Amino acid sequence: MANPLLEPVEGITLDQWAQANAKLASGGTTDEVIKGLSIDAPKWDRVNNEWLTRMSNDTSFTIATKYSAAFNQSATGNLGSGANCLWGWNAEQGSRSNGVRYANNLYSKSNISIGCGFGSRRNC
Numbered sequence: 001m002a003n004p005l006l007e008p009v010e011g012i013t014l015d016q017w018a019q020a021n022a023k024l025a026s027g028g029t030t031d032e033v034i035k036g037l038s039i040d041a042p043k044w045d046r047v048n049n050e051w052l053t054r055m056s057n058d059t060s061f062t063i064a065t066k067y068s069a070a071f072n073q074s075a076t077g078n079l080g081s082g083a084n085c086l087w088g089w090n091a092e093q094g095s096r097s098n099g100v101r102y103a104n105n106l107y108s109k110s111n112i113s114i115g116c117g118f119g120s121r122r123n124c
Contacts, residue, residue: 010050
């Protein structure tokens, strides 16, 4: 049986959401992200809020692990290519990492310290 936490939100998959946030964290704008997803700002807000809610309620960290892998592969600059910028989690090793690089950390309503731009309309 498929994990219902991983089902797309209004047609946006976890990977697409992670890639969108990687673009934001890498200097992209919300307008670029929503245009790339072919959605409008209100839909982005709903999708983003639902994924954040799912992630904050996921005690197995399945979403966070999959998100981190997709985010790290999509981010550019000092955030890209396995920089482990998200909570210091190394999805490949399945452990927390020392010497984690963060970019202008934000604190989400899920009480997790996260990389700049994570799901927000704030552009860093």
